[in-house]
Amino acid sequence: MADLDALGELKNQQRPTRRFEKTYGKKKPAMAQSRAMHFDLFGGGDENKIVDEMEKLTIKNDRKERVESVPPVQECPVPAKVHPTEHNPRLRGRRKATTSKRMATLTQDKMQALKPLLSLVNQEVQDFQEFGRSMGKKYICTKLGEGAFADVFKLKPKDIDEAMQVYERGGLVIKVIPFTVDKIDDDDIGDLESVTREVRILQTLDPLHGFARCRGVHVVSGKYPDVLLDAFQMFKTTHPLTAINPDPTKTAPADQLYVIIEMDDAGTPVWKIGRPSAFQAFDIFWKTAMVLANAEEKVEFEHRDLHNGNVCYKPLKRNGPGDVIQAVVEDMLEEPEVTLGLSNLQVTVIDYTLARAKVGNDSEGDLVVFDPIQYWEENDAEGESESDKKQYDTYRKVRDWARGEEAKAKAAAELDGAEYEERDKYSRFLPKSNVMWLGYLVADLLMKSAGGRGASLPGSSRAAKRLQLYMWRTLEEVDVYVNGSSPTLMPESAGDLLATAMEMKWLTLADMAVFREELEE
Ligand SMILES: Nc1ncnc2c1ncn2[C@@H]1O[C@H](COP(=O)(O)OP(=O)(O)OP(=O)(O)O)[C@@H](O)[C@H]1O
Structure with missing residues (x-):
């Protein structure tokens, strides 16, 4: 079943581009x-x-x-x-x-x-x-x-x-x-x-x-x-x-x-996860944010299609556990300093059909590759499930933001008396699009655990229960922070969201160090 x-x-x-089925x-x-x-x-x-x-x-x-x-x-x-x-x-x-x-x-x-x-x-x-x-x-x-x-x-x-x-x-x-x-x-x-x-x-x-x-x-x-x-x-x-x-x-x-x-x-796409534990949801979300932030910094990357089929997870170690180890939640006496990574999952972002990045070799300089995302130009498809609705809204949110930035650039050129150089709006680096997709992802993960927020794994000690409650709350706060803000007030990029996460204590320095270690492996 x-x-x-x-x-x-x-x-x-x-994508619904296809015979209205997809x-x-x-x-x-x-x-x-x-x-x-x-x-x-x-x-x-x-x-x-x-x-x-x-x-x-x-x-x-x-x-x-x-x-x-x-x-x-x-x-x-x-x-x-x-x-x-x-x-x-x-x-x-x-x-x-x-x-x-x-x-x-x-x-x-x-x-x-x-x-x-x-x-x-x-x-x-x-x-x-x-x-x-x-x-x-x-x-x-x-x-x-x-x-x-x-x-x-x-x-x-x-x-x-x-x-x-x-x-x-x-x-x-x-x-x-x-x-x-x-x-x-x-x-x-x-x-x-x-x-x-x-x-x-x-x-x-x-x-x-x-x-x-x-x-x-x-x-x-x-x-x-x-x-x-x-x-x-x-x-x-x-x-x-x-x-x-x-x-x-x-x-x-x-x-x-x-x-x-x-x-x-890359493992299993997130849509297949069933009901994620707090450890899984927390790691999938923050690791995805970190992966995006790193790529933003390195190659001005935006994914622009980060639906739950395009974020995959699998155990960090071959044949290793795909969630927190039972003994950890049973024997936990106090909440650990490092919360990230307890699920033992790694995250891989796939499918770059709509993505934007700086590519190129020596002879090309900094060449930018992007998709003009024509399909969502006029599309008002709503989707049937909650997850679809969020997904389609996110394409439009990104589109509207790109349009707004284009209008701003035109107005600025006009103000300066300079000639506006036409360019496709999606060619710009708009890392806020990564935050918009992270907003979709956090909502999707929370939706999957509906009824189970604050739920903890069987056998959890009191400290482990507190920790799981904290993890769910953190994700809920991120949901409100990202999805409850107007696009203008949203963090500028995945990197900016991580900076906020540190300020808000959603993540600790020690959590960031865990990810840095993964980067260096
Ligand atoms: N590297 C991978 N490892 C494991 N599964 C993968 C991998 N790449 C793709 N898949 C699986 O195949 C599915 C389709 O792949 P992908 O999303 O890349 O195709 P696409 O035609 O570009 O999709 P879209 O409709 O999103 O544009 C994914 O949702 C995932 O389940």
């Missing part, structure tokens, strides 16, 4: 050691090249910001031609290539248009069938879930030793996103611009704590391979209510293009 409830809710995690919607700069863990589906490559290539992705914040309203598809430098199986720094690990990579045949025009994306990932377009055959030899594939555009699969190596290695690294999933070179109206399919943006942001966030570790990106063309198709069909059978994406064999042309993103398994 519980599962059925969960399935019912999933329908609301998607609703829209790392760690500190990678150390050489963690970089060395990069690998790809088929292995091969050299660790130093990975490090070199990661360096190229470093953002130079000391340059004058360059804002592109046109996504940077034409901007990527084309690297010197190299053999794809030998020179794919981001995508290659230490294992030998096991397959030949048959390339797909595409028209000259398409190849030309794809060049910038291909240069980003140092790849050529591979034949999807061949890609699938190679993958099927090595991995057992199961479909994990789907978004408005993508299907996401979990891959488990058939070889036991490799399965252990992959497990230790945090599991392996692939996100398969169909796309077209030309912009089309069909909202089931992404376009080249939007997948290129997603890849760029993914690469930028990869070294940052709390974002999906990217293990590789591939571009393929052709018919959906059997190994994924079987997993796709199985998901339709096991999740009839949530499996909405159309059967690719029926809808996709024979030369359909896909981007395949390899990532660590």
